[in-house]
Amino acid sequence: MELREFAQRVLFATTLEEKLAGPPAGDPITDNDPGGAIAGSPTPGRPADLRMHRSGEKINFPKDPTLIDEEKRAILLHFFANHELLAVELMALVLLKFPDAPKRFRKGIYNTLREEQAHTKWYTSRMQQCGVHFGDFPVSGMIWEQISTMETPLDYVSRLSLTFEQSNLDYSKHYSEVMTQAGDTATAKILGRIYRDEISHVGYGLHWFRHWKDEKDNDWQAFKKQLRFPMSPIRAKAHGNVPFNAEGRLRAGLEQSFIDELEVFGRSRGRTPDVYWFNPGCEAEMVNAESKGLSALARDAELLPIAFTHADDVLLVKQEPSLKHLAYLQKNGFNLPEIITSTRELDDRKLRNLKPWGWSPTAEQTIGALHSQCRGADEQARRAADHNTASTLAKELTLTAQQRWNEQTDQARLEIGCVGTAHETIESLAAHAARLRAEGHESLVMKSNYGAAAQGNQCLFDGTPVEKAHGWIERQLAAGQSIILEPWRDKVFEYSAHFDRSAPGVVRFQGFTRIHTNRRGQWKASEAGAKFGTGLTPELAAFLHARHGALHAHQSSMPALLNDLLEPLGYFGPVGIDAFVWRDTGGELRNQLIVEINCRHTMGRTALELRRRLAPDQHLCFQITRGPLPESDDPAVVRNVAINDPETNPEWHATATIRNGWMPVTI
Numbered sequence: 001m002e003l004r005e006f007a008q009r010v011l012f013a014t015t016l017e018e019k020l021a022g023p024p025a026g027d028p029i030t031d032n033d034p035g036g037a038i039a040g041s042p043t044p045g046r047p048a049d050l051r052m053h054r055s056g057e058k059i060n061f062p063k064d065p066t067l068i069d070e071e072k073r074a075i076l077l078h079f080f081a082n083h084e085l086l087a088v089e090l091m092a093l094v095l096l097k098f099p100d101a102p103k104r105f106r107k108g109i110y111n112t113l114r115e116e117q118a119h120t121k122w123y124t125s126r127m128q129q130c131g132v133h134f135g136d137f138p139v140s141g142m143i144w145e146q147i148s149t150m151e152t153p154l155d156y157v158s159r160l161s162l163t164f165e166q167s168n169l170d171y172s173k174h175y176s177e178v179m180t181q182a183g184d185t186a187t188a189k190i191l192g193r194i195y196r197d198e199i200s201h202v203g204y205g206l207h208w209f210r211h212w213k214d215e216k217d218n219d220w221q222a223f224k225k226q227l228r229f230p231m232s233p234i235r236a237k238a239h240g241n242v243p244f245n246a247e248g249r250l251r252a253g254l255e256q257s258f259i260d261e262l263e264v265f266g267r268s269r270g271r272t273p274d275v276y277w278f279n280p281g282c283e284a285e286m287v288n289a290e291s292k293g294l295s296a297l298a299r300d301a302e303l304l305p306i307a308f309t310h311a312d313d314v315l316l317v318k319q320e321p322s323l324k325h326l327a328y329l330q331k332n333g334f335n336l337p338e339i340i341t342s343t344r345e346l347d348d349r350k351l352r353n354l355k356p357w358g359w360s361p362t363a364e365q366t367i368g369a370l371h372s373q374c375r376g377a378d379e380q381a382r383r384a385a386d387h388n389t390a391s392t393l394a395k396e397l398t399l400t401a402q403q404r405w406n407e408q409t410d411q412a413r414l415e416i417g418c419v420g421t422a423h424e425t426i427e428s429l430a431a432h433a434a435r436l437r438a439e440g441h442e443s444l445v446m447k448s449n450y451g452a453a454a455q456g457n458q459c460l461f462d463g464t465p466v467e468k469a470h471g472w473i474e475r476q477l478a479a480g481q482s483i484i485l486e487p488w489r490d491k492v493f494e495y496s497a498h499f500d501r502s503a504p505g506v507v508r509f510q511g512f513t514r515i516h517t518n519r520r521g522q523w524k525a526s527e528a529g530a531k532f533g534t535g536l537t538p539e540l541a542a543f544l545h546a547r548h549g550a551l552h553a554h555q556s557s558m559p560a561l562l563n564d565l566l567e568p569l570g571y572f573g574p575v576g577i578d579a580f581v582w583r584d585t586g587g588e589l590r591n592q593l594i595v596e597i598n599c600r601h602t603m604g605r606t607a608l609e610l611r612r613r614l615a616p617d618q619h620l621c622f623q624i625t626r627g628p629l630p631e632s633d634d635p636a637v638v639r640n641v642a643i644n645d646p647e648t649n650p651e652w653h654a655t656a657t658i659r660n661g662w663m664p665v666t667i
Contacts, residue, residue: 003031003110007095010088010113012045016124016134019045019088020117031106034099041148044089050082050134052141059137064241067175068182074130075137076175077187081123082139083168087116087160090147094156101153108204115197122190129186146231154212158226161205163236168198169248170238195248202252219254220261229349234267239311264326267338268312272352272375276305276337277316277367282358282600283393283450288479301624303329307609308355308601311335316343316367333613343370350375355573358600359389386570392599395449395484396422401565402594408561420486422449426473430466432485437463440585443488445521446473449481459488459520489582489592491517493540496526496604497554499575501566507559507575512551513604515578516623525623526604528611534619543581543589550579550591558593566599576602 001023013019023029046052061079062072091113095106124134147159176191206219213222224233237244249259278301281294302317306329309315315337330336340346343366351374356363364384371377371384391397402419423429433444444460446469451457458469466473476483494515501507514527532551533544544551554577562575578596581589607622614620 001027001029002033003029003095003106004033004035004099006110007092011042011092011096014045015047016050016085019085020121022114022117029110031103034106035096037099038093038096041093044093044144047135049136050085050139052139052144064178067178070130071132073179073182073184073187074127074132077123077127077130078132078134078137078139080171081120081127081134083143083164084116084120084123086141086143087165088113088120090144090156090160091116093148094150094153097150098153098156105153105208108208112201112204115201119194119197122194126187126190146235152212153208154226157205157209157212158223159231161202162209162223163227163231163233165198165201165205166236166249166252167238169195169202169252170242170245172198173245173248174238174242199248199252202249202254206253218257220258223258230270232267233262233265234269237262237265239269260323260327264323264330264336266311266336271310271312272350273313273338274309274353274355275314275316275346275351275367275370276309277356277363278302278304279357279360279363279366282356282360282363285360285362286390286393286450297624304606305355305357305601306334306337307606307613309335309337311337313337314346314351315339317341343367346370346373349373355601358393359387359571359573360393361389364389383570383572388569388571391569392566392571393450395447395451395596396482397565397569397599398594398597399484401561401597404561404565405594408557420447420484422482422484424477424482426466426470426477429473429483429485433460433466436485436487441487445486445488447484447486448476449484457521461488489580492581492583492589493536493544494578494580495532496602497558497577497579498602498605498608499559499562499577501562501572501575503572504567505563507563507566509555509559510605511608512554513607515580515604523603525621526607527619527621528607529619530616540581540589550581550593553593554579562597565597571599573599574601574605575599576604578604 006023006029009021010019043052059075059078062076066072067076091109094101094109095113098106127134143164147156147164150156150159172191172195176188176195179185179188179191209222210219213219213226217225223236227233244263246259246263249262250256278298280297280301281291284291284294299318302319303315303321305315317339318341320339320341326336326339351370353374354367354370356367368384399420399422406419421432423432429446436444442461442463446458446460448457458472460466460469473483494517496513496515498510498513499507500510511528512532514532515523516525516527518524533541536544543549546552558577562577566572566575576598577594578598580592580595582592584590603622603624607620610622611618611620
């Protein structure tokens with residue numbers, strides 16, 4: 001029997017028996033007449049109940065704990081049997097598409113095809129023993145769609161042998177072990193045999209891949225180049241909780257460097273990604289202020305958005321982190337996003353949302369051009385055009401919010417006692433300071449209109465005259481900044497309320513974090529726990545959690561205020577409101593519900609998102625420091641996790657401390 005005839009029968013047969021049958025007995029396979037190349041990607045013949053994409057109930061891939069149930073194990077086998085049948089059909093297609101390929105290559109394809117036929121039979125037989133017939137559930141054609149368009153034998157070995165068969169090194173080994181634990185030794189034995197076959201299949205593909213690839217590229221470089229979007233190396237490894245099997249890949253002949261690259265590689269498997277970028281100097285940009293500290297922070301902490309990203313997202317960085325460091329992060333629980341160093345790597349990709357740390361002119365220049373690739377591109381472009389970046393980043397927005405809040409509240413205990421005032425001359429600033437001092441406010445604070453985390457603040461403690469800060473005042477005014485003057489409060493407790501504005505009229509509360517600041521009010525750390533306010537004094541806890549108190553106001557009334565405030569500015573994205581509780585001269589606790597509004601990501605929101613990755617009972621404290629990572633002799637410290645590579649980004653470090661086990665996170 002000619003190999004061509006065999007391949008045609010396998011590809012176009014409409015019964016499972018024909019597709020899985022070998023050549024007739026006594027009629028050996030020959031390859032003397034390969035014929036002409038078949039055109040296009042014809043749909044394989046299949047019985048009606050195994051046609052790809054037929055309508056029917058969608059069946060989810062079973063999770064490990066459910067596999068103690070025999071029916072769930074049969075559903076798992078149904079998935080695997082379809083994958084094996086697709087491999088059989090694709091190998092038949094290869095033989096028909098590439099009749100001029102080397103004879104040794106074609107013979108190897110035939111031998112592998114026969115093994116895949118056997119795998120399909122094993123799965124179908126075992127699932128029938130579990131009470132399921134092959135075809136009882138709808139089957140996917142995704143693998144066919146992604147591989148059948150191959151144009152060369154190199155495409156084939158890259159897409160099937162080194163991608164989907166390589167991923168089965170993870171699946172077959174893992175589920176063999178799961179079935180053993182579930183007591184299903186029959187299924188475990190089948191998966192174990194298939195695992196051993198897959199090692200040789202990957203090795204076969206690797207041999208021909210190296211034969212055909214560009215000699216200038218190493219295996220990893222050539223592999224990445226050969227896979228065309230939407231395929232990528234992410235498909236060459238299992239997802240979910242299935243462990244990465246480095247040992248099996250080594251046995252197949254893959255180099256350790258290839259294995260290391262693949263293990264940490266990230267990219268979407270189908271979900272449209274969000275694009276993140278860390279630009280902490282967005283406020284300073286508005287007045288063309290350069291800050292060496294912010295520049296160093298932007299460089300050293302550029303991996304910080306992994307607190308927010310999912311595995312399907314994209315993170316833009318200037319310096320690609322080392323493989324060693326990415327593996328280290330992955331080991332410590334981070335689902336790594338796709339990391340890129342140029343937006344050109346996203347050409348022709350569909351995107352969901354663009355998420356810089358904060359929108360600014362540089363953010364628009366760096367990632368703004370990607371708006372046209374985003375979901376709802378016209379709406380995204382309109383939002384970008386309508387967004388008043390200068391107004392959303394300005395501290396004067398906080399003053400407007402304070403005024404509106406006082407106008408709408410009828411509860412004295414929730415009023416903002418003293419609304420700050422913006423000044424554009426030294427004279428008006430000095431006059432206002434004199435009035436506040438006459439009212440008994442000995443300590444004052446001045447804030448530049450575009451400052452972050454109180455870095456632009458000047459404090460006048462204990463009657464310090466305004467003249468002492470003339471140099472600073474003149475620099476701010478010369479840069480076009482107004483200066484906001486407020487009384488300095490005797491703070492008892494500081495916190496942030498976090499929100500997202502995702503659409504017109506839609507502002508959702510996300511959670512609270514506690515703030516720690518230094519004597520000048522500059523941010524030092526943020527805490528997030530399972531229950532906000534745990535560990536407070538009874539007086540403070542009762543005050544914060546009182547019915548219709550501060551926390552209730554933030555959750556119930558603040559979203560509407562924020563929406564009204566931000567609607568005319570065209571802002572959508574994260575919003576953080578800093579607040580505090582203070583004690584007046586009579587010893588009573590008072591609220592300052594709106595101290596500062598930040599229309600961007602914040603360190604407090606970072607702490608909140610990191611906290612969500614922990615066990616429910618754990619408490620996190622997140623801080624950023626300069627210099628070496630501080631050591632702790634606390635016996636509860638269990639591990640240190642560095643977000644940015646301390647060897648290449650040594651200046652700034654962040655530490656996330658987790659009670660019930662502490663985890664310092666270095667940036």
